Amino acid sequence: MKHKFHLLIFLLGMFIVPQPFHAQVDFNQKPMDDLGDVEDQFQEHFFEALKQQGIENYQRAVDELLKCKKLDDKAVVYFELGKNYIKLKNFGAAEDALKRAVAKEPNNEWYLDELYEVYKQQGDTKKAIKIVKQLVKFHRDYQQDLASLYIKSKDYKTALKLLDDLDKAYGINADRDYLRNQIYNITGRDEDRIDNLVERLNQNPENETNYLSLIYRYSETGEEEKAFQTAQKLLEVQPESRLVHLALYKFYLERNQTEKAIASMKTVLSAPEINAEAKTKVLNDFINFVAKHPQYEKDLIEITALIDDDKSFQTLVGLAQYYLKLKDKEKALMYFEESLKLEPNNFMVIKDVLLLQIDLNQEEKAIIQSEQALDLFPAQPIFYLINGVAHNRLKQAKKAIKSLEAGLDYIIDDPKMEADFYTQLSIAFKLDNNNSKSETFAKKAAALISQN
CATH class of the missing domain: 1.25.40.10 (Tetratricopeptide repeat domain)
Structure with missing residues (x-):
């Protein structure tokens, strides 16, 4: 540091502090040198x-x-x-x-x-270590630099010894834990890592973080039963712990203890101290679970209501996709639109919103949104197509033709989309009383469809 x-x-x-006079100065005497x-x-x-x-x-x-x-x-x-x-x-x-x-x-x-x-x-x-050993006497913080240097020089034993001494002297520190885990990751000493965490837990059995760290490491090394037992122990020691349910819900799902799993997920999703990213993962796991066990959909709806108003983008998209699988397009659209407020330039979500608006006969909304999408993505033919479809449905033939003809220029190696454009152009020209062109585009669409 x-x-x-x-x-x-x-x-x-150094230069302007006056020096004491020890003798009378004779200003009439010529200087003996040029020191001044x-x-x-x-x-x-x-x-x-x-x-x-x-x-x-x-x-x-x-x-x-x-x-x-x-x-x-x-x-x-x-x-x-x-x-x-x-x-x-x-x-x-x-x-x-x-x-x-x-x-x-x-x-x-x-x-x-x-x-x-x-x-x-x-x-x-090597030279850095020599200097830092001298610097340690000025500031103890240099000891952490020294541990980091030992790791770089592959002297892991000395680095761990120094980190142990620092932990004993000053308590557990997140930065030192990062260095410690670097050593364990490099050397593959998972048993030593777990031994260290068990020792910490024994020394401070009331500390929630010690339990959570041990649960994570047991899970990481495939010792699921020990991880589950540690989580259960934490729940005994701290019945009010909410963070422990981030681990417990998965254990319960794996053991087919569905009611306990749902209760744990509700705890996680309603806990203000748990971040949105973790909640999103839990919700996605539950969405996947309900997709296989639809009888628990009611619980999913209840859980969704528990999520804070500031739902994350991933959470909203996950809910939208879930309802899309259930063919509940209204709810899917609602969640996609909510997610778009958080990431207004997300191409995939914009596309999903527009397609659902067309499916739900929301043509006027689709026109407005597709035009906004074209401002962001002027070379995406799907938005020209959606715009043309919406205008056709509203009997606005000339606007449909203008949009569809512009979009044709951006189609590359996509016969299906090209056929969709020709079909919509056929509809638009028929609405515009140009039967000749309508038939021409209808034949072009049929030719592409037959080829594929």
């Missing part, structure tokens, strides 16, 4: 370097700092050189400069941290 501080006050202090001029030149070049660095002119900053170095070999000059070389991606020069700065001031955290940055960007894990 980076621990950066603003250096301006520090740097100003040197210091003035140094400050001038140094602050010009900071200015150039501030406006991201890093090479100019380096040039000014090299002038400073010739005047006074200060550690801070090498530090600033290192920072600018990093920006210029000249990592070799950056390392050399920062090592000089550290050599002059071995206990300066800023210098060490910048050198650590060089090694990180170069991917030099």
